[in-house]
Amino acid sequence: MKTYDVVIVGAGPAGATAAKEAAERGLKTIFFERGRKPGEKNASGCGLGPRMWREFDIMQELTPEVCPSMRAGAAARNYFVNEDGVVAGYLMTRPTESVSYEPAKSFITMNVYRSDFDPWIAQFAIDAGAELKSATLVVDLLKEDGKVIGVVDEKGEKYRGFVIGADGVISMVARQSGLRTRWQQQQVTLVPQYDFAVSPGKIDDIMGDEALAVWWSATFPAAYQVFFRDGFHVGLGNWMTWWDRNPRVYLDRCVGLPYFQRLLRILDAKPREFQVHLLPWLEYPYNTHTDNVILVGDAAGFPCPLEAEGIYPAMVTGRIAAEVAVEALSSGDTSKEALKAFDARWQKTSVGKEFEAGRELAAIWRALPFSPKETMTWFVPMMMDVLGGIFDWSQPHVRRVRQILQNVKSYAPKALPFFMQYVFPLLHKVLGDRLYKLMDPQTLAAALPKVTQMMKQEPPTTEGE
Ligand SMILES: Cc1cc2nc3c(=O)[nH]c(=O)nc-3n(C[C@H](O)[C@H](O)[C@H](O)COP(=O)(O)OP(=O)(O)OC[C@H]3O[C@@H](n4cnc5c(N)ncnc54)[C@H](O)[C@@H]3O)c2cc1C
Structure with missing residues (x-):
């Protein structure tokens, strides 16, 4: 059996960041990758957001020379x-x-292909002193008295140490540690x-x-x-x-x-x-940690609840997991209780801020791009009327505007419930009680006469409409 301070399963953005941070803090660190090199499966579209440049110094070193697809x-x-x-x-x-x-x-x-980006980011961890073991599938967790104490690879080799599960969406670490079944x-x-x-x-x-x-x-x-x-x-x-x-x-x-x-x-x-x-x-x-184990990145479900941007949260949680591991190991307490510090810390970051409105953001996304038949059938024509309806030179513009308003009004039975059910809760999350002030019945009642007055000033309907 080989002994390390930290054993990390996965060399994607979460694993590589955790490995770099742990090694830089003096921990004897190993990280595993089943592919022949990190990023071998070129997993997904990799749109890196500016938040990454804001918070990770290494991003200044990302250039076309090191990542040609950038x-x-x-x-x-x-x-x-x-x-x-x-x-x-x-x-x-x-x-x-x-x-x-x-x-x-x-x-x-x-935008960078993952086959470029993942090896690039893993190299920072290697340079910091972490050992990368690629072409190695980690198949199980090592346990003592029912508690996780390390990992086992496909050849039966055992590695003892604090475990960080950075093994992506189908996480063996999550499953074998009992944090999640599926x-x-x-x-x-x-x-x-x-x-x-x-x-x-x-x-x-x-x-x-x-x-x-x-x-x-x-x-x-x-x-x-x-x-x-x-x-x-x-x-x-x-x-x-x-x-x-x-x-x-x-x-x-x-x-x-x-x-x-x-x-x-x-x-x-x-x-x-x-x-x-x-x-x-x-x-x-949820269920991000247990005794001697922390899950990071996709393994714990950290992609953004609106657009599923996942690289940045993977790196943020990888970094925090390493910080918490250092503290837990030096205090000699890596219990589930002590590792609560992990949740407390990511919740204070920009990732945590995002999840404060997680339910509302996820709900609106479910209702829009994921519900084509229900939502897009009225959303697309309504948007087109609003944005481009005026480009009809077969009518005087005033009449055309009235036609557009009439048509947009016909979408109201579908659009209004949508706004009340999905947009309103999100606005409430953003504006808090200020939303109620804006929607105050007295304020609205005071505005009504003005609106009615404006409507009275509309020109009479023209013949032929
Ligand atoms: C189609 C698609 C498009 C996306 N587009 C974007 C985007 O544009 N921007 C963005 O920010 N996010 C995007 N995401 C999300 C993003 O890809 C993930 O959130 C991110 O890759 C998570 O990083 P990770 O390190 O947690 O996991 P992963 O990137 O999945 O890395 C896990 C690594 O662990 C290795 N591994 C797994 N199990 C084992 C094992 N048992 N033993 C050894 N190694 C193992 C894997 O081979 C892999 O290299 C997209 C996702 C998808 C699916």
């Missing part, structure tokens, strides 16, 4: 696809003046995804500074597209309970859109890989 993008495009498969409109957005963190004005995400079906999404190769430079020429796109549609769950230097991903996901046929059927609906096919032709994009991944999507992480 590409920054400042624009996000939302395509609205109608029930006939036509792109009825799109909305392009860039960071606005209200963005307060300066670097976030120049990019929304830095995810409930409403806690995990299944994401099929295509990767396309594109000649370097072509994406910049054609897409400009677009970082990503979302395809909102009534006929498939919202699909995302992430642009790298030499290719892009397109994928979509939904709860395990949602799929009524092979998920690829829905992804193919998006890729098969005439607009998408045109994009493939212009970019001269070549299919490179098809992948299917699981992604935890929780309202709130």
Whole structure:
């Protein structure tokens, strides 16, 4: 048996960060990766948000020399696809003046393939003195008197030490430590995804500074597209309970859109890989630790409850787990009770802030991109009327505006309950009791006569409407 202070299962962003932080604090650290190198399975679209630059110094060292697929993008495009498969409109957005963190004005995400990023970040841990054991599957936990004291690899080799489970969504550590049996079906999404190769430079020429796109549609769950230097991903996901046929059927609906096919032709994009991944999507992480064990990143369900951004929370929780391990080991108390410090600490970070509104954020996401048939059937045409309805030169503008208002009003029976059920609770979470002040019946009653007065001033209906 080999003895370490800390034994980390997984060399993704969570495991590599935990390993770096533990080794830097003087702990004898080993981290395991089942792939021949970290990032071998090139797991997922990797949009890195500016928060990472804000909080992790190493991010300053991420350059195209070390991560050739890296590409920054400042624009996000939302395509609205109608029930006939036509792109009825799109909305392009860039960071606005209200963005307060300066670097976030120049990019929304830095996109890097995980086959580049994961080995890069693991190298910091190795440089700090952690030992990386790749091509090694950890198959079990080592126990003494029912308590976890280390891990066992596929060759039966035993490693003793404090265990950090950074082994992703299907976490052996979570299962074998008794922290979780398996995810409930409403806690995990299944994401099929295509990767396309594109000649370097072509994406910049054609897409400009677009970082990503979302395809909102009534006929498939919202699909995302992430642009790298030499290719892009397109994928979509939904709860395990949602799929009524092979998920690829829905992804193919998006890729098969005439607009998408045109994009493939212009970019001269070549299919490179098809992948299917699981992604935890929780309202709130739970059961994160037990005696001598902490779970971090996807293993504990830390992706953001709105968009499932998971790399940043993986790194934050990896770092905190290492800090807590150092303290617990030096005090000689690694009990479940002592490790409560882990929860207390991540809850105080930006990740914890996100989960304060976890239920409301997750609910709104379930109701929008994950409910195409229920929501997008009215959301897409309503958005199009609001955004583009005025471009009808067959009528005088005043009459056209009245027609648009009339049409938008017809969506009210579906839109209003949606806003009351999903948007209102989120606003309440954000504004607290100020929302009630804004909605105060007396204030509203005082405003009503003015609104009625304005309505009286509307011109009489014109003949032919
Ligand atoms: C389709 C998709 C798109 C996504 N897009 C984004 C995005 O754009 N931005 C973003 O921030 N997040 C994104 N995410 C989420 C993000 O990928 C995860 O949250 C993140 O990778 C979690 O990091 P981790 O280190 O916890 O786990 P992982 O990245 O899963 O790393 C776990 C590592 O452990 C290894 N491992 C597992 N079990 C064992 C074992 N028993 N023995 C040895 N090694 C083991 C695995 O091979 C893997 O390398 C996306 C996820 C998916 C599925």
